[in-house]
Amino acid sequence: MFNYICEECGKGTVKKKVFENYQTKIKGYPFVVDKAVIGVCDQCGARHFDANETKRWEELYNKNLELKHISLLSDEIEAVRKSLGLSMEDFAYLIGCTRQSIYNWEKKDREKPQSRMADLLIKLVRLSFKGEKVDVISFLVDEAKKLGIIIQTGKAFALANNIIPLNVKRVPQNYFQESQKNLRLAAKVLEEKELTIAESSSQELIGILRYDYKTADLSLEIIKDTFGLRKVDVELITADDKHFIKQNVKFKDNCILLISATEYTENKVKEIFLKPRA
Numbered sequence: 001m002f003n004y005i006c007e008e009c010g011k012g013t014v015k016k017k018v019f020e021n022y023q024t025k026i027k028g029y030p031f032v033v034d035k036a037v038i039g040v041c042d043q044c045g046a047r048h049f050d051a052n053e054t055k056r057w058e059e060l061y062n063k064n065l066e067l068k069h070i071s072l073l074s075d076e077i078e079a080v081r082k083s084l085g086l087s088m089e090d091f092a093y094l095i096g097c098t099r100q101s102i103y104n105w106e107k108k109d110r111e112k113p114q115s116r117m118a119d120l121l122i123k124l125v126r127l128s129f130k131g132e133k134v135d136v137i138s139f140l141v142d143e144a145k146k147l148g149i150i151i152q153t154g155k156a157f158a159l160a161n162n163i164i165p166l167n168v169k170r171v172p173q174n175y176f177q178e179s180q181k182n183l184r185l186a187a188k189v190l191e192e193k194e195l196t197i198a199e200s201s202s203q204e205l206i207g208i209l210r211y212d213y214k215t216a217d218l219s220l221e222i223i224k225d226t227f228g229l230r231k232v233d234v235e236l237i238t239a240d241d242k243h244f245i246k247q248n249v250k251f252k253d254n255c256i257l258l259i260s261a262t263e264y265t266e267n268k269v270k271e272i273f274l275k276p277r278a
Contacts, residue, residue, distance in 0.1 A: 001050050002039040012043025026061040027116065029147050033057050062112045070146045071113045072122060078106045080126045095121050150235060150243055166198040166206055166272040196266035209266035210255070218262055219255045220272065233275040234258055239268050248277060 006012040022036035036057070039048035065071040072080075081091040081102070088102040097118060105114040113119065120143060127134050144151050172194060196209040198220060207222045222229065230251060236244045236258050244259050258272070 001037070001053075002048065006041035006044060006046055006048070008046035009041060009044040012041040012046075014039040014041050014046075014048050024057065026058055029061075029116075029149070031057070031061050031064070033060065059112075065113055068146070071116075071119045074106050074108055074110055077102075077114065077122060080122055080129070081106075083129060084125075095125065150245070162275060164274040164276070165201055166274065167201065167203075168196060168198050168209065168269045168271060170267060171195050171197055196269065198272055207256075209258075209269060211265040216261045216263070217257060218259045218264060218266065218269075219257050221255050222251070229256075229274065229276055231277040232256065233277060235273040235275075236269060237271040237273075238264050239270050241270075 002014045002016045004014055006014050017038055017040045019036045019038055020034070022033045022038070024031055024033060024036070037050070037053050039050065040046070041048070066073060081088070084091065084094075086094065088106075089099045092099045092102050095118065101114070101118070104110055105118070114122070120140065123143075124134060124136065124139065127139075141151050198206045198209060200206055205224055207220045207224075210219050210221050211217070212219070232249050234244075234246045234249050234256065238244070242264075246258070249256055256274075258269075
């Protein structure tokens, strides 16, 4: 499979290496491969991927969707179609695909499940036929959660779920000097060249992000608590789109601990979402 000259550096030899719990993406979705076989150059460390191995990963991903019942099984798709009283051809017209696709998805020994888009559409058709009132956006958000993806769809959705979205941005040290109300705060941060602040959707200052280089802790110092926060669930999104979630976080010295022992400093944060807890 490997043992060839590295195309990256032209010097090293690509050798087989097994990675435990290898994190990757299949069709754009996060997935963990139990034992991933990857070629690694013994000189430059470049990674090389074999087509047969990545195909195996996709097969594992598809099986995982069915085992966890994330995607509809073949007999469930057939049941939806027959409940509508439709032939394969008419059902294909209904959802915008080909008759061959419906045939392949309904096969008991199918090689792979329907596409993610088709799966979601068929689920919505099934709910609609049952006469259930469907909030499409909430449905799609919940389906994404099954794949470990957290999606925020804007202020309206956040408010409906009692979620407080905070915009994060870098500001110069004299940012607060424009307002007499913040003179004391400005004096406190006078020696800092730049700050990372968190604002509400109405651009009201909520707090300042602080990174402690001794403990490697990232916290949000609350400057103005307009929401009556005491205990919150926190979701933080970094500049490289990593998601960190903490639940039942208590305030300590007017601060919320966002991440502990982390390499993500305050200038690497993109968004913060707070959900007050009772």
